[in-house]
């Protein structure tokens with residue numbers, strides 16, 4: 608089977624390309640670095656020729672409200688139009704658990720726009736909604752930091768290792784289109800603020816997390832339901848401790 612992974616050089620994309628290649632499929636890692644750009648259209652038609660499955664795990668270089676909306680709309684329109692011409696049989700996209708509940712945020716409005724374009728495209732599709740990757744903890748902490756203080760919501764979330772996300776997306780890519788959403792998550796529901804503190808402590812980082820119910824996540828005031836997947840979610844095994852021991856340690 609020929610599978611094109613858009614964003615194939617990224618955190619999820621690179622692991623997905625390895626997994627699918629090891630399983631014997633013809634896999635193309637497509638991204639601007641390899642001459643395929645879903646914003647300009649460069650390389651799309653040539654790369655998608657004779658492709659059965661497209662997995663979109665690209666991300667916007669900017670998370671600023673207008674820029675991220677422009678990215679996911681333009682990228683989605685160009686990609687889906689090229690897939691229709693090429694006769695692609697299954698489109699898979701990676702999005703985020705709770706996207707529909709997080710619409711106060713520009714990033715999540717853009718992810719919703721991406722999903723809506725897919726649903727309206729007529730191409731058989733599967734959307735995987737993942738919880739936050741453990742690898743993203745640093746990215747959650749950085750914008751919440753002021754000096755030595757990190758102000759984060761104590762709301763529950765259920766983070767997952769990127770390796771498990773790649774496994775889940777690979778399985779979906781090799782299966783029949785579900786024409787709906789599959790939710791995936793990690794094994795434990797934990798407080799965002801508490802896990803962030805644990806992560807900082809393990810990294811010998813002196814910053815202190817203040818659990819603040821008024822602290823916004825991507826502009827959204829969280830409750831304990833917003834980031835947590837539903838009862839039908841597929842739950843993966845790698846927990847924080849098992850993930851952490853396998854991370855490259857800073858010198």
Ligand SMILES: NC(=O)c1ccc[n+]([C@@H]2O[C@H](COP(=O)([O-])OP(=O)(O)OC[C@H]3O[C@@H](n4cnc5c(N)ncnc54)[C@H](OP(=O)(O)O)[C@@H]3O)[C@@H](O)[C@H]2O)c1
Nearest residue numbers: 614616617618619638639640644645665666702739740743
């Ligand atoms: N972070 C989380 O916790 C989380 C949770 C759930 C879902 N997600 C979703 O997971 C997806 C993948 O995230 P990630 O962290 O793996 O992303 P990432 O590591 O930031 O990688 C982004 C990829 O997008 C590619 N890209 C950027 N602009 C492009 C363009 N114009 N055309 C084609 N490709 C382009 C990049 O290519 P170059 O390297 O060539 O620039 C790179 O391969 C995102 O859609 C995100 O919404 C994230």
